[in-house]
Amino acid sequence: MPRIVETIVTTLNEKGEAHIAPLGLIDDEQTGWIVAPFRPSRTLDNLMSNPFAVASHTDDVRVFAGCITGRRDWPLVKADIVNGVRLESAISHWELKVDRLTDHEQRPRFHCQIAHSASHRPWTGFNRAQAAVLELAVLSTRLGMLPAGKIEDELRYLQIAIDKTAGEREREAWSWLMERIEAWRQGDVVGTKKL
Numbered sequence: 001m002p003r004i005v006e007t008i009v010t011t012l013n014e015k016g017e018a019h020i021a022p023l024g025l026i027d028d029e030q031t032g033w034i035v036a037p038f039r040p041s042r043t044l045d046n047l048m049s050n051p052f053a054v055a056s057h058t059d060d061v062r063v064f065a066g067c068i069t070g071r072r073d074w075p076l077v078k079a080d081i082v083n084g085v086r087l088e089s090a091i092s093h094w095e096l097k098v099d100r101l102t103d104h105e106q107r108p109r110f111h112c113q114i115a116h117s118a119s120h121r122p123w124t125g126f127n128r129a130q131a132a133v134l135e136l137a138v139l140s141t142r143l144g145m146l147p148a149g150k151i152e153d154e155l156r157y158l159q160i161a162i163d164k165t166a167g168e169r170e171r172e173a174w175s176w177l178m179e180r181i182e183a184w185r186q187g188d189v190v191g192t193k194k195l
Contacts, residue, residue, distance in 0.1 A: 002026050002027050002028065003026075003027040004024040004025065004026055004027070005024065005025045005027065005033075005055075005057075006022065006023075006024050006064070006134055006138075007022070007023065007024075007025055007055040007056065007057055007058075008020060008021070008022055008023075008055070008056045008057075008058060008063055008064070008067070008087055008090075009021050009022075009023045009025070009035060009043060009053050009054070009055055009056075010053065010054045010056065010076065010084060010085050010086060010087070011042075011043050011046035011047055011050065011052070011053050011054075011084065012046055012050050012052070012083060012084055012085065013042075013045065013046050013049060013050070014049045014050070018076055018085050019042045019043060019046055019072075020063075020067055020072050020074060020076075020087075021037075021041075021042070021043050021067055022063070022064045022067050022068065022137060023035065023036075023037065023043065024138075025055055026109075028111065031099070031111045031113075032096075032099070032111060032112050032113045032114065033055075033094070033096060033111075033112045033113075033114065034109050034110065034111055034112065035047065035053055035096070035098075035109075035110040035112060036107045036108070036109045036110070037107065037108070037110075038106065038107055039104075039105070039106055039107065039108065044108065047098060047110050050083055050084075051097065051098035051110075052079075052082040052083050052084045052095070052096065052097055052098065052115075053084065053096045053098075053110075053112065054079050054082065054084040054085060054086045054093055054094070054095050054096065055093060055094040055096060056086045056087035056090035056093045057090060057091050057092045057093060057094075057123075058087055058089055058090055058091060059091060059123070059124070059126065059130065060089060060169060061126075061130045061133040061134060061137075061169065061170060061173045062169050062172055062173040062176075063087065063089075064133065064134060064137045064173070065133060065136075065137050065173035065174070065176045065177050066173070066176060068137050068140055068141060068176075068177065068180065069176040069177065069179065069180055071176065074087055074088075074089070075087070075088035075089065076088060079093075079095050079116075080095065080116050080118060081095050081115050081116040082095040082096070082097060082115050082116065090120055091119070091120060091121055091122075091123050092117065092118060092119040092120060092123070093117065093118060093120075094114045094116075094117045095114065095115045095116040095117070096112035096113070096114060096115065097112060097113055097115045098110045098111070098112050099111050099112060099113055127165045127167075127170075128161035128164065128165045129161050129162050129164075129165040129166035129167070129170040129174075130170055131161065132158040132159075132161035132162055132166075132170075132174075133162075133170055133173045133174055133177070135154070135158055136154075136155070136158050136174065136177045136181075137173075137177060139151060139154055139155070139158075140177050140180050140181060140184075143180075143181075143184045151181075151184075155181065162174050
């Protein structure tokens, strides 16, 4: 399995409007980084019309949870080199230029090179609660794909880290994702919308 880096990817449409999405970038040691959005998605549409993306690395897990739960109003600033934007609060960011596209019926792969990268402040790492929020964020996008028992087992395990190590931001992010989980438990079909 390749290494995957969970990050916040911003893309622009033809009008210059930004779309923010949490995505796992795939490390391709031979060609750079791969952005593989699902079809259909705004990220895919934007990359087709503007072949640039910015990966913002952040320690604020509310951004991940927020994007998944419809809270996408995060402050952005213009990218340094490419036609794009990044999170204002990013610890660091990569500006990606698409070199080529490998088409696929479900998840086309945009093979990218880093055109520019910058660090904005020191990275202190994730605590267990932040990692748990990231895992729940990923899990909550697969509610329509995984067995209910697996989801409930994972949720119980992740809750331990929240109970032991979460700060205010992690608890807020967790609560947003739990609203989504509760809707799923009540029979709402969620987890199928592509970012």
